[in-house]
Amino acid sequence: MNFDFTDDQRSIKSTAKEFLAARYKPEKLRELAEAGEYDDAIWNEMRELGWAGIFIDEEHEGQGLGTVELVILMEEMGYALAPSPFFSNAAAGLLIQHAGSEEQKRKWLPGIASGEQPAALGEIRNGSAPLVPDAGDAAVIVLFDCDTAKVVERSAAEVEKVDTIDSTRKFASVSADGGEALEGDVQGGLDRVATALSAELTGVAQRTMEMAVDYAKERKQFDRPVGAYQAVSHRCAQMLMEVESARALTYFAAYAADSEPDELSLAASTAKAYASDAGWRVSASSLQVHGGIGFTWEHDLHFFLKRAKTDGHLFGTARQHRDRVAELSMARVGAPA
Amino acid sequence: MDLTLSADEEAFRDELRTWLEENHPGEEPKGDEEEAFAFRREWQTKLHEGGWAGVSWPKEYGGRGASLIEQAIYSAEMVRSRAPSPANVLGLAMGGPTVIGHGTEEQKERFIQPILSGEEIWCQGFSEPESGSDLASLKTKAVKDNGDWVVTGQKVWTTFAHHSKWCMLVARTDPDVPKHKGLTYFLMDMEQDAVQVRPLRQITGQAEFNELFLEEARIPDENVIGGVGNGWMVAITTLMNERSGLAFGAMAQVRRDLNDLIELAREHGVDEDPVTRQRIAQLHMEVEALRINAYRGLTAIMKTGQPGPEGSLGKWAWSDINQSLTEASTEIRGPEAPIIDEAWTYRFLRARANSIEGGTTEILKNIIAERVLGLPKLR
Numbered sequence: 001m002n003f004d005f006t007d008d009q010r011s012i013k014s015t016a017k018e019f020l021a022a023r024y025k026p027e028k029l030r031e032l033a034e035a036g037e038y039d040d041a042i043w044n045e046m047r048e049l050g051w052a053g054i055f056i057d058e059e060h061e062g063q064g065l066g067t068v069e070l071v072i073l074m075e076e077m078g079y080a081l082a083p084s085p086f087f088s089n090a091a092a093g094l095l096i097q098h099a100g101s102e103e104q105k106r107k108w109l110p111g112i113a114s115g116e117q118p119a120a121l122g123e124i125r126n127g128s129a130p131l132v133p134d135a136g137d138a139a140v141i142v143l144f145d146c147d148t149a150k151v152v153e154r155s156a157a158e159v160e161k162v163d164t165i166d167s168t169r170k171f172a173s174v175s176a177d178g179g180e181a182l183e184g185d186v187q188g189g190l191d192r193v194a195t196a197l198s199a200e201l202t203g204v205a206q207r208t209m210e211m212a213v214d215y216a217k218e219r220k221q222f223d224r225p226v227g228a229y230q231a232v233s234h235r236c237a238q239m240l241m242e243v244e245s246a247r248a249l250t251y252f253a254a255y256a257a258d259s260e261p262d263e264l265s266l267a268a269s270t271a272k273a274y275a276s277d278a279g280w281r282v283s284a285s286s287l288q289v290h291g292g293i294g295f296t297w298e299h300d301l302h303f304f305l306k307r308a309k310t311d312g313h314l315f316g317t318a319r320q321h322r323d324r325v326a327e328l329s330m331a332r333v334g335a336p337a
Numbered sequence: 338m339d340l341t342l343s344a345d346e347e348a349f350r351d352e353l354r355t356w357l358e359e360n361h362p363g364e365e366p367k368g369d370e371e372e373a374f375a376f377r378r379e380w381q382t383k384l385h386e387g388g389w390a391g392v393s394w395p396k397e398y399g400g401r402g403a404s405l406i407e408q409a410i411y412s413a414e415m416v417r418s419r420a421p422s423p424a425n426v427l428g429l430a431m432g433g434p435t436v437i438g439h440g441t442e443e444q445k446e447r448f449i450q451p452i453l454s455g456e457e458i459w460c461q462g463f464s465e466p467e468s469g470s471d472l473a474s475l476k477t478k479a480v481k482d483n484g485d486w487v488v489t490g491q492k493v494w495t496t497f498a499h500h501s502k503w504c505m506l507v508a509r510t511d512p513d514v515p516k517h518k519g520l521t522y523f524l525m526d527m528e529q530d531a532v533q534v535r536p537l538r539q540i541t542g543q544a545e546f547n548e549l550f551l552e553e554a555r556i557p558d559e560n561v562i563g564g565v566g567n568g569w570m571v572a573i574t575t576l577m578n579e580r581s582g583l584a585f586g587a588m589a590q591v592r593r594d595l596n597d598l599i600e601l602a603r604e605h606g607v608d609e610d611p612v613t614r615q616r617i618a619q620l621h622m623e624v625e626a627l628r629i630n631a632y633r634g635l636t637a638i639m640k641t642g643q644p645g646p647e648g649s650l651g652k653w654a655w656s657d658i659n660q661s662l663t664e665a666s667t668e669i670r671g672p673e674a675p676i677i678d679e680a681w682t683y684r685f686l687r688a689r690a691n692s693i694e695g696g697t698t699e700i701l702k703n704i705i706a707e708r709v710l711g712l713p714k715l716r
Contacts, residue, residue, distance in 0.1 A: 001346070001406050002339050003632040004640065068338065213710050228713040230699070233706035240705055241650050245626035252629045255338045267625075274622045319615065322622075326614035329621040333599040 003251070005072070013072045019049070020080035026300055032083045033167045033303050043084050043115065052089055053113025055192075056097060060109035067192050067257035071199040071250060078203025078311075081304055083168040085118050087200065088134035091193045091315075092119030092142040098189035099149055099182035108140055108151065121193065123315060128175035131314070135159050135172040143176065149186045150179035166310035168303055190315070191268035192257050197311050198250040198271040201279035204308045205246060209239040211301060212286035219291075226289070235285055242278040249274050266328040273321035276312035283308045340632065342406070349403070350410045356387055357418045365421040367679070370544075374424060374500055381423035381455035390453045391429055398437055398449050405635055409585040416589035427496060428452035428459030431575045432505055439522075439563035439571050448503070448524065457502040462492040462525070462549055463572060470700045472507075473516045473569060477551060479508040479523065486510075486523065486556040491549065494694070498534045498547035501527045505575060506556075507568045520568030524560040531555065541686045576695075587655045588631050591624050594662055597680070602669050616665050623658045627651065649709060653701045656691035663688040 005013065023042045024032075032039060046052065055070045056062020063069075070090060077086060093112040096104060096119070111117025117139040122132030124145040135141055136159055141152050157176035164171050213236055216227030226232045249271040256263040283305040287294040294301050312318060342350065362380050366372050384390040393408045394400020403411060423429060433452045436444055451457035468475040477490025488508055498504070504525040511519035525532070531554035536544035563571040599617060602608040631651060663685035667674035670681065692698040706712040 001342060001632070001635070002639075003629070003636045004338065213712065216712060224715075225713050227706070228715045230703070230706075230715065233710075233712045233715075234699070234702040236710055236712060237702040237705040240710060241654065244630060244650055245623070245654070248626050248629035248633060249622065251338070252625070255340065259339070270622050270625055273618065274626065322615050322618035323611075325618035325621055330599050330608065330614070330617065333596045334603075 003255075005068070009069060009072055012069055013076065015049075016051075016073050016076040017079070019045075020076055020082055024080045024082050029081060029083070029168075029303065030300065036167050036170065038083050038085065038170070042082075043086075046084065046086060047115035051086065052115035052118075053093070053109075055090070056093055056109050056113040060097075060105055060113060062109065062113040067195060067254045068251075070192075070196055071254040074196045074199035075203040075206075075247075075250070078200035078205075078307070079207045081168055081204065081207070081307055085115075085120075085134045085137060087169075087196065088120040088132075088138070089115060089118045090196060091121040091133075092138070092140070094192045094196070095121060095142045095144065095149055095182060095186065095189035096151065098192070099184035099186045100151075101183065104151065104180065104182065111139065121315075122174050128173065130173050131162060131164070132159075132172050132174045133169050133314070135174045136161060136170055141174055141176070142182070143174065143179065144186060144190065147186045147190075149182040149189075151182060152176040152179035164310055165306040168307055169310070187265065188261070191253075191264045193315055194268045194272040194321070195250060195253040195257060197315060198246065198253065198268075198275035201275035201308060201311050202243065202246045202250050204304050204311070205239070205243045205275075205279050205282040208283040208286040208301065208304050208308070209236070209243050211304075212236055212239060212289040215290055232289060235289060239282045239285055242282050246271070246275040246278040266325065269316070269321040269324040269328070272316055273318045273325055276318040276321070279308035280305075280312050342410070346404075346406055346410060349407050350414060353389070353411065353414050354418075356389065357414065357420060360387060361418060361420060364419075374497075377421055378424040378455050378458075380421050381425055384423055385454050390423060390455070391433060394433055394437065394453075398433070398445065399453050400433075405638060409631070409635060412585035413589040416586055416593055419593075423455065424497075424500070425452055425455050425458050427461050427505075428457070428503075431461065432459040432503070435505065435522075435562065435571060435575045436524075438574055439567075443559065444524075444562065451502075458497055458500045459503045459505065460495050460498045460501040460527070460547075461575070462495055462504045462506040463575075464494045465491055466493050470697055472572070473520065475507060475509060475520070477506075477508045478512070479510050479521060479556070481510075481558075484558055486521075486558065486561075488523070488525065488551050488554045488556060490551050492551070493537065493546075493548050495534075495547045495549050496545055498527065498549055499536065503527065504532075504549070507572050510565055510568075514566075517569045518566060520572070521565045522562045522568040522571040523556045524562060525554060525556050526560075529554055539687075540689065541683050543683075584631060584634075584651055584655075587659075588624075588628055588651075591627065591655065591658050591662060594659070594684070595620050595624055598662060598666055598669070601666060601681070605669050605671070607669055613665075613669060616668070620658065620662055620665065623654065623661075627654050627658060630654070649701065649705050652696060653692075653698050653705075656688075656698060659691050660688045 050063045053062030054065050058064035089112055096108050112119050119140045120132055120135045120138035121142045122129030124143050129143055138154055141157055143150055156178055157174050159172045159174050162171045162173050216232050217225050219226050253267040253271040256267040293299050360383055365376055391400040392403040392411050396402040436448050465475050479486040479488045504527055506523045506525045507520050509519050510521040531552050533550040535548045537546045537548050538544045602613055607613045666681045707714055
């Protein structure tokens, strides 16, 4: 029994943290967020590090690691609020890896693993996908509707840019009639996508909690740091509770994906429901600790807050995932009447 | 990451399961308190004879020398099988480990064995009417007289005082030094006229706790634990044992109670109601977070000897969950909720104490803010 990362996993985490902190300094992040752009040079460096294909099998030119390693990267991406196509490409890759035929995997995974032919994933609602991250620059798009999914080439899809509150990620709406069906384990892919997003939400929450704590130590009112007042310090303690719980549930879902697949569906929805709420609540609570300055465009906090809100609604809201948690967890208790 | 049990751990669990199947005493009798306590005492004798009392204690003191994981398995299995608590809960969880950690050889010789067998029941005299969260401000005083200590004062929330032979008592032996430094930890014989026990009735109607009135009670000098003036340090060990010893049991208990809640929802025909389902899902998420954080804490203790920051969150999380879970039972029972029900009324009223006993949620938040997040102290 051991619930901790291996030395290799720990080194992936520290490399990612250092790399992302050096590349996405506050000025850089703001510049990209205000322009609604990514930095191709940084994305190319990530590709060279092998991140794009971290979980993809070696036979399809990936690193052959697992969901745990993907989650480690995603948490750091959230912490850095990295504007990049990393998540979208990985999300589509997860679907093809778990639901694609051998032929489909051979066709698409190498381009996803290298990031040369980046992919994107979208959820169809009433016939088309209204909110697909990074569809605009993708070579291939995976679209799913409940537990069915298909792959369409970018050229065969109608893609239109969508403006969202989260300017650190690009979104588009997609509609496409044709495409090749993915006939394997769509749900297994989606559960891993939800787990990856939970990790990103955990990273965002961790960062906004740290911002609140740092500010509460510095900012003085009535001659004391505001963090000395229990109304503020207990708010920060609550943030830690939610961040550590989101992290625990996310790591467990990743562990289940790699080692206890029967637990994955319940664990993934548990993580995504919790992290969606925690991401929003912690970043909103951090804004409150910051007071007026936290409401200004000039402060970086709002970029995090908006990513948290957007992630919370992407690929299943907290409410939808709770519905699924209820269904799966209640089925385990006794026999339904 | 690996949450599977080793072959040895599985063998430990299977041995315990088999033993429990053969020796489970059934449900604790309800109603008569004396009868219930006698039942628990008998259960402890059985546990002791089977080698299942004091599992965390070192073998040389009659324990089983169980690893942290085995202790976790033990707590989980006890809850799962709905086994009653042993009579000497506080002696096993706190008294024994404190004597083993801080006692002299003579003290270990004298006190350890009867704790395990349940022959001598222990209680804890820490809190006072004026000293709750600010425990170190306690006023009960002990004065040296002819080789004995003479103790006068009042204690409160003393579980099982009326059944106890020994009390883990913290008293002020030096009023002239800073408050944490003037305290001493004693083992006080409860069987003397100078010790008066008065039951304290709680909101559930039961009297699990007592008030203790000490009017020149006598304690021989050889019953000081850990040296005069070191009472605070020894008391902290006792409290740490309380938190870690009870953590895995508490975690297993909320999981079992959530299962009961799901059955309750079915009985009341609200298991398809979307609001109820959202609430059950939320509880499942929080119970899972508590469980996994306990594993993370366990891993941290095994690696570094120290619980990580998530360790301090457990007791707080557990009390929130148990309150929310038992409140959900009243929502499910609807208009029937105020009617006294054997399964749920006690649970939902008793849960109100969870955020007070063993460190209030407010104090735990202070600890987290100051020691984990490094926020400044107000004081």
